[in-house]
Amino acid sequence: MADRIVIVGGGFAGLSTAIHLSRHIKSSDDIDILLIDKQSEHVYLPLIYEVASGGLMEKKKTKTLKKGVSLPFDLGGHLTGHENVQFRQGEVMDVDTKANEVKLSSGAVVSFDYLVMAMGAVSGTFGIEGVEKNATSLTSLDNALKIREKCSDLLVECEKKLRVGVNMVIVGGGPNGVEVSSEIAKALEHAKNKRGISCDWQITLVDAGPRILSNMGKFASWVATRRLKRLGVNIAAGTFVKSVKPSTVSVEPNERLKNVSPYIKSTKIKSDVTIWAAGVASRPQWKKWGLPIDERGYIKTLPTLQMFGLNHVFVAGDSASIIGRRMQQRAPEAIDQGRSVAENLIRVVRGQAILRSHHDMKWPFAIPLGGRFAISSLGPITVIGVFAYILRKAIDLKYFLSIMKLRHAISVWWHGGKAYLEND
Ligand SMILES: Cc1cc2nc3c(=O)[nH]c(=O)nc-3n(C[C@H](O)[C@H](O)[C@H](O)COP(=O)(O)OP(=O)(O)OC[C@H]3O[C@@H](n4cnc5c(N)ncnc54)[C@H](O)[C@@H]3O)c2cc1C
Structure with a gap:
């Protein structure tokens, strides 16, 4: 029977893991890939500020506004454009790394040979009243x-x-x-x-x-x-x-x-x-599930992105606290960690003993500041104004192109962008 890789969380890290696995596995690898997410869609978080502020006087435009940030996982039972990845909608309520099972809120139990934890983080309230x-x-x-x-x-x-x-x-x-x-x-x-x-x-x-x-x-x-x-x-x-x-x-x-x-x-x-919008915090359930956590509650992870103490469980994205490193908790880092996890999983499945250590990079950023104005940093160079705004649009398009087919990616970027341009 084929080995099963279960990925919990279809955000930046989980989706990147699934897509890179899908692109690089061969039929001789004999593995099934299952992505589980509590939502039915992958949400492009960097643009949700546009949804919060877009077309405020146009009540009917909600659907259009969503189009530019929300991408349904499931097309005919498969992850968008990646037919060797199955998608299942469900909220994971428990993870048992000894029995190799995850339990869903529906009561269903899903077993795995390899697990990828990519559940992201939650909003940090720091215990402030109300x-x-x-x-x-x-x-x-x-x-x-x-x-x-x-x-x-x-x-x-x-x-x-x-x-x-x-x-x-x-x-x-x-x-x-x-x-x-x-x-x-x-x-x-x-x-x-x-x-x-x-x-x-x-x-x-x-x-x-x-x-x-x-x-x-x-x-x-x-x-x-x-x-x-x-x-x-x-x-x-x-x-x-x-x-x-x-x-x-x-x-x-x-x-x-x-x-x-x-x-x-x-x-x-x-x-x-x-x-x-005061930052993020770890998910409290990781402690309850008995996963190894650091002092801030994030999952302790080796540089190979294997969960501390477990060779068959990997962690990627905002959830992962790589021992001895500062967490970046940014989208490009989550995508890159997903890529590293996929690469190491393929090595493990193929019986290779040596895994790759993940190396953090310094990623460029572009922060929109209202209208066609942004600030962005490309290494030592800081760009402001309309050029930074165009750069930001290019970063969005690059992401969509990396996860979807050309026509679909351009359509999401173009239709979303058009709706968001209204205030610009
Ligand atoms: C509003 C906002 C704007 C941002 N803008 C930027 C930006 O411009 N640039 C940048 O670099 N970074 C940005 N970030 C940070 C970036 O989005 C995160 O670093 C990134 O999302 C982390 O990816 P992840 O895959 O670890 O987690 P997420 O992308 O959060 O994905 C986690 C996934 O896990 C699923 N999940 C959670 N719990 C369960 C469960 N129990 N069962 C099943 N599924 C579950 C969720 O539904 C979700 O799909 C932004 C974050 C926010 C909140």
Whole structure:
């Protein structure tokens, strides 16, 4: 009987593993590949800020907006364009690495010879009161649509003169928080200029660190700060969130950073919409399942991407904590780890004793800052403005081309891009 490789999670890492296996296995390898995901579609997360802010006045466009980021896994029982990979929709509720079984929420048990854990991470709430209940995290397509619907309803209320102002708090000044705040500010500018909808919008971007995009160079932070201020976003760096209520966010200055926060004492900021983009955390179930985890709860992994202590289980993407290395938790790194896992799995299946160590790379980034403006870094070179925006579009297209056939990839990129261009 053929050996079975089960991949849990069809995000960047899991899909990359499946596709690379599919491209490189031979019939003599005699393996079955099964990809399991709780969703029916692969979601291109880097563009979901466009879904949260796209076409706010056009209620019917949800389907069009989804087209540019959500790609159904299952075409006739097989993963898009890869007929030697089976797809099964199901939520994995337990993993037993001794019995070599995963259990699904339906009660079904799936056995494996080799397992790839690629479940990603969750939104980090850091135990702050009220976040889960009263804020919407920007980590899934459903949540992006929820944010869009809320903004859209508020705009309609403004148009009907049912309210004079709208307050929005976005927590997290990393790339996600910066992208979504600039794009929503741009969408509101668009609503004002093109539809005459004028409302007193107050968007506040809160971050506990000394500046927004603090993981990047000072120049990137300076460009993003200038751009956001021009779009009318209030920036509250050096500020901690203490709790989130249905219509307020309580904040206080970060005492370790003198004179950074615009607040001098505990303050309640009004908020009709609170968006949580403050980073990611590990999935609590890994501990429950008895997997080896590091001090932050991520799965301990060898440089070969084998789970610590188990040769037949591999880990890739945001879930993997490679011993002794700093986690990148970025899409291109997850894709690259998926590629390395596929390569090592093929070696194991073919009985080769030596596996390849995965090497991290420094990947270029391009952060959209509202409209046709972005900042991007290509090694030592930083590009800003429309060229960086074009670069970002090219990165998106390159990804779609890497996972789909040419016509399909161009169609997803083009149709999504067209819908998202509206605010640009
Ligand atoms: C809003 C947002 C924007 C981002 N933008 C960028 C960007 O512009 N550039 C960049 O480099 N990085 C970006 N990132 C980070 C990047 O998306 C992640 O690093 C990447 O998604 C990690 O890939 P992964 O495969 O490990 O996890 P994911 O892509 O999160 O995939 C995990 C998969 O596992 C599935 N899953 C989870 N639990 C279960 C279960 N119990 N059973 C079955 N299936 C399960 C999920 O449905 C999902 O499909 C962004 C992240 C977010 C949230």
